[in-house]
Amino acid sequence: MQVLFDFGHPAHVHLFRNAARQLIERGDSVVITARDRGIITHLLKHYELDYSIASTPRQGLVGNIVELMVHNWQVLKKCLKSRPDLLIGTSVSVAHVGRLIGRPSIVLNEDDADYVPLFAKITYPFASRIVIPSVLRDPKTAKVLTHESYHELAYLHPDHFTPDPGALSILGVQPGDPFFIIRVVDLAAHHDAGEEGLSPEQVEKLVEMFEPHGQVFVNSEGSLPANLKNRAFHAPPEQMHNIMAFTKLLVSDSQTMTMEAAVLGRPAFRCNTFVGRCSVIEELEQRFNLAWGYHPSQFDQMTHDIQELLGNPDLEQEMAERRAHMLEHKVNFANWILEQIDRRFA
Numbered sequence: 038m039q040v041l042f043d044f045g046h047p048a049h050v051h052l053f054r055n056a057a058r059q060l061i062e063r064g065d066s067v068v069i070t071a072r073d074r075g076i077i078t079h080l081l082k083h084y085e086l087d088y089s090i091a092s093t094p095r096q097g098l099v100g101n102i103v104e105l106m107v108h109n110w111q112v113l114k115k116c117l118k119s120r121p122d123l124l125i126g127t128s129v130s131v132a133h134v135g136r137l138i139g140r141p142s143i144v145l146n147e148d149d150a151d152y153v154p155l156f157a158k159i160t161y162p163f164a165s166r167i168v169i170p171s172v173l174r175d176p177k178t179a180k181v182l183t184h185e186s187y188h189e190l191a192y193l194h195p196d197h198f199t200p201d202p203g204a205l206s207i208l209g210v211q212p213g214d215p216f217f218i219i220r221v222v223d224l225a226a227h228h229d230a231g232e233e234g235l236s237p238e239q240v241e242k243l244v245e246m247f248e249p250h251g252q253v254f255v256n257s258e259g260s261l262p263a264n265l266k267n268r269a270f271h272a273p274p275e276q277m278h279n280i281m282a283f284t285k286l287l288v289s290d291s292q293t294m295t296m297e298a299a300v301l302g303r304p305a306f307r308c309n310t311f312v313g314r315c316s317v318i319e320e321l322e323q324r325f326n327l328a329w330g331y332h333p334s335q336f337d338q339m340t341h342d343i344q345e346l347l348g349n350p351d352l353e354q355e356m357a358e359r360r361a362h363m364l365e366h367k368v369n370f371a372n373w374i375l376e377q378i379d380r381r382f383a
Contacts, residue, residue, distance in 0.1 A: 039066040039119060040378060043091070043112060043126035046072075047274060048293050050080040051192040052127070052145070055371035056378070057086060068119045070112050070130075072104075076274050083275045089115060091130070109133050116140070123381060125374075129156065132163035141165040141381065145374075147188045149316050150175045168377070172316045184373055187317055189293075189300045191370040193278060200282030200301075207272045208254060208280065215251030218281065219243050219268075220289035222258050233333050234290025234309040237262050243288055244268060246340055250347055251285055286343065292318065299327035302360030304346060308333055325363040327356070 040060060042053050050071075057067050069088040071077050081088045091111035095104045112130045116138050124131040124142040135142030144164040150157035151174065161167055161180075169175055171183035192198060202212040210216050221235050235243075240255060244265065247253045255261060255268040272280055278297060281287065287298040290309040298305035299321045305328040307318065312330040321328040331339040346352060 038123070038378075039068065039121045041068040041070065041112070041116060041119065041121040041124045041131070043124070043128045043131050044069065044071040044077055044081070044088070045108075045126070045128045047074070047076040047080060048188070049127050050077055050084070050086075052188050052370075053125070053191070053374070054080075054084050054086060055191060055197050056374040058084070059371070059375055060378070066119075068115060068121060070108075070115055072108070080274055091115070105129060113137060123378065125378070129160045132160045135165060136163045143168055143377070143381075145169075145188070147173075147317055149173050149314070152311075152314050170317050172320045174316055182377070184368070184370070185366065186368045186370040186373060187296060187300060187321075188370060189296050190367055191374065193297060193300050194369045194371070195364070196369050197371060198278065201279045202283060204272070204276045204279035205283060207276060208252070208270060210252060210283075212283070215285045216283075217247040217251060217253045218284045218287045218289075219253065219255045220257075220287065220291050220294045221255065222289075222291045232310045235288070236333070237265075239308070239333070239336050240265065242336075242340065246344070247286075286347070288339075288343070295328055296321065299325075300360070300363065302327065302356045304352070304356060305329070306339060306343060307331070308336060308339055321363070326359050327363060 042057055044050055057069070061067050069081065069086055070091040071081065071088045073090045073093045092104045092108035095101060109130050112134045116134055121140060124135045124140055127145050131142045132144050142164050143166045144160055145168045147170060167181045169181060169183055170187065171185055175181065177183060205212060208216065219240055221240060244253050244255070253268055254270045255265055256270055261269050281298055281303060282301045284303050286304045286306065287294065288306045288308065289295050290307065292311060292315060295305045295307040296318060307328060307330045310332060312332050318328060318330065322330055329342060
């Protein structure tokens with residue numbers, strides 16, 4: 038069997054790398070196409086997965102349309118050469134190209150369709166199968182296949198991931214020393230237009246609040262004010278989860294990193310205007326109590342709740358129990374993906 042994977046975001050490398058590696062190890066053929074984003078190619082090289090570049094990111098609506106056309110064309114050329122039995126990814130292109138060449142396509146999405154309406158409108162009609170968590174608000178049509186998991190459990194499930202405390206040396210932190218991570222993203226994706234996250238002033242207040250409790254590190258996609266530059270850290274992307282697994286607490290305006298910290302059992306506080314609109318994170322917050330979400334206007338309430346949490350002497354034990362409860366109800370998603378690929382050709 039030959040399978041084509043298409044990667045458009047660094048998280049997609051993690052999402053599919055274990056399933057792709059298992060296919061390769063058992064003798065199946067894997068073809069990978071990817072956007073030319075530095076972290077994506079870095080991760081693919083790190084995990085020794087061969088790939089070809091399909092497009093380079095562009096800015097603005099027109100730029101995104103041009104890139105999609107280029108990406109579709111490059112994926113199509115790769116398919117005409119390799120003739121895959123199946124196309125799989127989280128991208129528009131696997132659906133479009135699969136329809137063009139008459140091959141089945143599986144599109145995975147972890148966001149509610151009304152949260153990413155443009156993606157759903159231009160992708161879902163062309164895909165053979167839409168794979169989503171059962172908790173999403175989306176209509177469960179005959180084309181939709183649901184699962185009891187999260188994308189993050191394709192690479193952070195304990196079957197696949199054991200955190201390495203040696204990575205803490207990147208921060209100059211010793212195992213057991215308390216430290217905090219503040220993650221700030223630039224909210225530049227097309228569905229981020231008009232949204233807000235943590236302001237520089239709020240980041241400064243968080244640093245001041247955490248300082249008495251341990252070291253504080255700020256991981257930002259953009260530039261930091263001069264007074265916070267000594268807090269900045271940039272770790273090799275393949276080490277970020279090892280570091281995150283030992284943090285005392287994460288505060289972020291990133292959806293993905295919030296979920297990653299939560300499934301690792303680290304208290305994950307999210308502050309952005311997406312709060313209340315993303316079903317998978319809502320489930321981690323409301324059903325499993327592994328994450329907390331606040332609108333930026335609720336920043337003071339968030340800091341109050343964080344201080345209360347830090348005063349809980351049983352926090353570590355409670356978080357471990359909550360994570361165990363979540364894992365009892367969620368499956369190893371990498372193995373689930375592989376099972377679906379096999380069923381498609383059984």
